Amino acid sequence: MxxxxxxxxxxxFAIGKDGKLPWHYSADLKFFKETTLQNAVVMGFNTWKSIGKPLPKRLNIVLSRSNSLAHQPNVLLVRSREEVLALAKYLNCDLYIIxxxxxxxxxxxxxEKWLVTEIPESVxxxxxxxxHDFLENFNLTDKMQLADVLFVKAFQRK
Ligand SMILES: NC(=O)c1ccc[n+]([C@@H]2O[C@H](COP(=O)([O-])OP(=O)(O)OC[C@H]3O[C@@H](n4cnc5c(N)ncnc54)[C@H](OP(=O)(O)O)[C@@H]3O)[C@@H](O)[C@H]2O)c1
Structure with missing residues (x-):
């Protein structure tokens, strides 16, 4: 794990605007889906609202201090980072922070590792x-091309 x-x-360094992704790159959505399938994904409540439904074929772990969720399969509501980390010890899949x-x-x-899609625009x-310094303690390990002008870089903690 x-x-x-x-x-x-x-x-x-923008990642969102008005609660949404401020761009649409289908190659990146496809990469995200293929990468995270059959694993666990952790998201904050705002991102959960923005996605609007559970991501299929993944354990959806939603963080909220105050909100509640209707019960639904493959969605787990958790109240703290500590709960997520305690749960992670029992997973035999990867845990993606999304x-x-x-x-x-x-x-x-x-x-431990970052997968960073470089969106070729400013928002x-x-x-x-x-x-700006979120990759400060990481080394670049891989660079993959998703589309003409779209690249993903992989980083591993030093
Ligand atoms: N570009 C990308 O790759 C990407 C990926 C994901 C999201 N986004 C964008 O990012 C924006 C949303 O980001 P955000 O920072 O506003 O929100 P967020 O991280 O999605 O959600 C924040 C909420 O999560 C809950 N939360 C966070 N930490 C918690 C903790 N330790 N314990 C319990 N609950 C916790 C709280 O919910 P409660 O208020 O309910 O307690 C908090 O208000 C959107 O625009 C979205 O589209 C971009």
Whole structure:
């Protein structure tokens, strides 16, 4: 079991605007799906609302301090980062941290690997960002091309 952050990030470090992804790149959505399938995904409540439904064929772990969720298969509501990490010990799949900004920040110190899609644009008026130094303790290990101008970089903790 590894804890892996997966994020798509614009040139100006933007990751979201008005509760949504401020772009549409089908090659990246396909990469995200293929990578996370059959694993566990952890998301904050805002990202859960933005996706709007459980991601199929994955254990959806949703973080919220206050909100509740209707019971549904393959969705688990958790109240703290500690609960997620306790649960992770019993998983025999990878645990993908899928956002958003608050959730990436929460798990930054336990993420072993990052998969970062470089969105080839800057987003004006974005309201969710990655910290500029989030890859400070990581080494680049791989670079994959998803489409003409779309690349994913893999980073491993030093
Ligand atoms: N570009 C990308 O790859 C990417 C990926 C994912 C999301 N996004 C974007 O990011 C934006 C959302 O990010 P965000 O920072 O607003 O929200 P978020 O991380 O999705 O959700 C934040 C919420 O999660 C809950 N939460 C977070 N940490 C918690 C903890 N330790 N314990 C319990 N609950 C916790 C809280 O919910 P309660 O208020 O219910 O307590 C908090 O308000 C959207 O625009 C989305 O589209 C981008």
């Amino acid at each position: 590894s804890i892996i952050g997966i994020v798509a990030i614009a040139q100006n 956002g958003g900004a608050e959730t990436y920040k929460n798990f930054a110190d336990v993420i 004006a008026d974005a309201d969710a960002f990655m910290p």
